[in-house]
Amino acid sequence: MLCGTRGLLRASVAPTAALAAALLSTLARCSLPERGDLRTTALSPYFGTKTRYEDVNPGLLLDPETPRRDPELLAGSCTPVQLVALIRHGTRYPTAKQINKLRQLYGLLQARGPKDKRPGSAESRGLGAALADWPLWYADWMDGQLVEKGRQDMRQLALRLASLFPALFTHENYGRLRLITSSKHRCMDSGVAFLQGLWQHYYPGLSPPDVADMECGPPRVNDKLMRFFDHCEKFLTEVERNATALYHVEAFKTGPEMQNTLKKVADTLQVPVNDLNADLIQVAFFTCSFDLAIRGVKSPWCDVFDVDDAKVLEYLNDLKQYWKRSYGYTINSRSSCTLFQDIFQHLDKAVEQKQRSQPVSSPVILQFGHAETLLPLLSLMGYFKDKEPLTAYNYKKQGHRKFRSGHIVPYASNLIFVLYHCENAKTPKEEFQVQMLLNEKVLPLVHSQETVSLYEDLKNHYKDILQSCQTNEECKLPKVNSTYDEL
Ligand SMILES: *[C@@H]1O[C@H](CO)[C@@H](O)[C@H](O)[C@H]1NC(C)=O
């Protein structure tokens, strides 16, 4: 809702050249930097999992409800017959833990007091004072809940997907939508907001009924699918509850890059560097992102960091995602096998139904989860894998890494499988094809770099995961010799 551009767009059905010009000039005015605004923009590519969806799809700032159709998307003789979407919840509040750390940081600033009279540091003193005066908007009850902007993320995504795949999001299919969600409020609320967006698509101008009264009903909770990591004993023991599993994250927090950033920040805030640590300044950095994503305001916290600091803090976030949710340990991705297989069971069923000339029973399946749901699955499929692991010691070398969580899993990120039925196929095998989209852009297949795959070829490429990955087996802890049980 940037300076009322939505209102401007809505004012006319077919934007005229004059309107477009007006729009552009409005935007130009909006983006005119009031002092320091450019910095916010400069930091936003480094917010990692706290990145706004608009930062990976900047066109949405201009028009959030119209899809930018990827030219690689199949058309013509191939018709989409099923869509399975995995969607991360929209923008959310900080967690209680983050809010707590932020409070700690505020305490430090208050304690600093007004006594500093060093010459030549008026600007820094100004920033320190601005930060101490900047209200702490966040309260414990907010604890990671979906914010209004997050509901808007979902409604707008729904509108775009419905216009992108009109053959699937037909009015008739509205009652056959299948929604699955993680039990977390932010995910359930995301599912509901998505449905409200669709309602707006089908019944423009009518306010949506309670979700319980909608034809498809409320999203169904399934944590075994959407929070598989909570149900995998091996992951919990070897990674989640293992103090040494995130060794590289901890080592980077005390490494030379972080020390350098800590010194700069301590100097800017005029607090003793020993009072600061990586966790505290990371939360300060996130506060810049939260204020921007949630409230659309530029917080003075953004002025504490320059782009070099932002890159260091981004790396810290990526290291954690890498070791806890991705290639760091095999179990991170293997624990998502069930979800992967579930997706292909839906696709298989749709293929069978088409082959028997029956209607596809679930043309649209929408699953609402977390960054922690999407990252393991993308890793299982081999995406964003760098030649070398991300470690505490190769920050410089990883400057051009593929694994940048802000590009992969911003708020409202989505991975979509589209199954197509193609007419005029020369062989039965060519009848069914698949495309994948990540954040509404076609994701080339890992094995071929093509933008489309025959369904059979895709299944063949992933046959190990489809046939030999059993979550029960994968998640079992290695057998301990019973002799050692007492130890
Ligand atoms: C914890 O992680 C370390 C590093 O990967 C590993 O060597 C160790 O076996 C793990 N501990 C447990 C209890 O799994």
Ligand SMILES: *[C@@H]1O[C@H](CO)[C@@H](O)[C@H](O)[C@H]1NC(C)=O
């Ligand atoms: C496991 O236990 C058996 C007997 O209880 C013992 O002979 C064997 O050496 C143990 N294996 C290991 C790896 O400790």
